[in-house]
Amino acid sequence: MDIVQELLAGSRLALARAITAVENEYDEAVTLMQAIYPHTGKAHVVGITGPPGAGKSTLVDKMTKEYRRKGKTVGIVAIDPTSPFYGGAILGDRIRMNELALDQGVFIRSMGTRGSLGGLAKKTVEVVKIMDAFGKDVIFVETVGVGQSEVDVIKVVDTTVVVLVPGLGDDIQAIKAGILEIGDIFVINKADRDGTERLETELEMMLDLNSSKVAWRPPVKRTVANSGDGVEALIGAIADHISYLYNSGEFVRHRSARTKNELLLLLNEQISRHVLESVMAPGKLDLLVDSIEGHRQTPYNIVNNILADILR
Ligand SMILES: Nc1nc2c(ncn2[C@@H]2O[C@H](COP(=O)(O)OP(=O)(O)OP(=O)(O)O)[C@@H](O)[C@H]2O)c(=O)[nH]1
Ligand SMILES: [Mg+2]
Known part of the structure; x- marks a missing residue:
């Protein structure tokens, strides 16, 4: 059996090998992508972005456990922030997500940004497609929301969750840079901290101003990721967003925008x-x-x- 058949039959080993082939741009990667393409398009792809240390991985971990309880399978693509400042983050992620890694219904892959000259977005698209073809119901893509490559990555998802935290000084200043446009759902994580109220008020105000013309008004959810508070409500908001996409016809428009973006990439x-x-x-x-x-x-x-x- 070739790798594609094995992957479609549910082999995790084949899944891992396929991802490696794409990441390292092996010759067989193109043939592989071509073969799996017809099997893609079923997963709900959720992007999680936000400043370094906002609690994105902790949230993904908690949400994954919640989805697993509901019987859904989950894929996680963590884009490593390889800036010299956050180079150590990946190890933390690995350790924290170890427990998940033992679950056969969860597949985690970290992808480096180092040395990939703008090819990261394309590779992310491909890794997501491979997990999708494999049959994952939900796929998380975690990125640190700072640069253009993260914005590119976020274009490949159905639902974008922007994670913010209170107490970063002049909160709203940090939010302004385009992040209001990309968020479908906003999360104030570390809501156990001071400044939650204020951040929430400012955010709600800006969203009201920003979303008067669109049908989906992004909700603002509070979470405390390490205790799991608010995680169920967040999952509810994600489900609401996907229903909205389907019911409004936005899903088709959104997916074709994605396909266009993928083609251009x-x-x-x-x-x-x-x-x-x-x-x-x-x-x-x-x-x-x-x-x-x-x-x-x-x-x-x-x-x-x-x-x-x-x-x-
Ligand atoms: N007090 C508090 N701490 C939290 C909360 N959520 C996460 N943390 C802690 O914040 C730290 C960073 O959490 P991560 O989940 O690694 O954050 P991240 O956004 O994935 O970080 P990077 O991937 O490095 O950008 C960890 O020590 C968490 O335990 C929260 O709601 N409240
Ligand atoms: Mg992380």
Whole structure:
């Protein structure tokens, strides 16, 4: 049996191998993705984003246990924040999620951002699809909401949960940067701390201003992730969001926007790979830079020439 058949038959080993193939861009990855594609589209994909240390992993852990109690299977894709400041986070995640890892109904995979030149979003799409084809009912994608790559990643999910915490000083300032637009559900985690009330009031106000034109007004939920308080209500809100997507017809629109995004990601990735391979031949880039510095060429005609070469 080949890996695709094994994966579709429920082999966790095949699932792990398929993900590794995609992550490392093995030759068989494209064939594999092609074969599993018709089996995708059934999972509910939930993105969890928010500042470092907001309690995202703890929430995912608690929500996963709740889904398991309801008999649902869960996949977790944790995008490692590999900035030097948070490099240690992955170990914590691993240890905390160890207990889950023993559950056959849960599959956890961490993905590094290090060294993947913008290819992370594409790989995340693919890993999610593999878990989807495998038959996971719910798939969590955890990212630290700071950079563009996280915003790209969030485009691949059905429901985006933005996790905030009280007491980060000028709360709302931190929220402004586009995060209101991407959140379908807002969570104030660490609601056992001071400042919860204030953050909630400010958030509700901003959401009222922001969502007057849209049919779905993102709810704000309080949680204390380590005790599990509010987790059931959060899961309720996620279920409400998916019902809204279905009932409003938004689901179809949303999924086609996703498909479009995936297509563009794939295309972009292939194009830049071809282009970069041609430029990155040893010493080539330096020569090009020299010729620009020496006024023999401009960046514009270099780029034109490279593209003309590739398209030929
Ligand atoms: N007081 C309090 N602590 C919490 C709560 N939720 C999580 N924590 C703690 O906050 C710390 C960070 O939690 P994580 O779940 O690792 O946070 P994260 O957002 O996944 O962190 P990164 O992935 O590193 O960005 C841990 O020590 C948790 O135990 C909460 O509701 N209240
Ligand atoms: Mg985490």
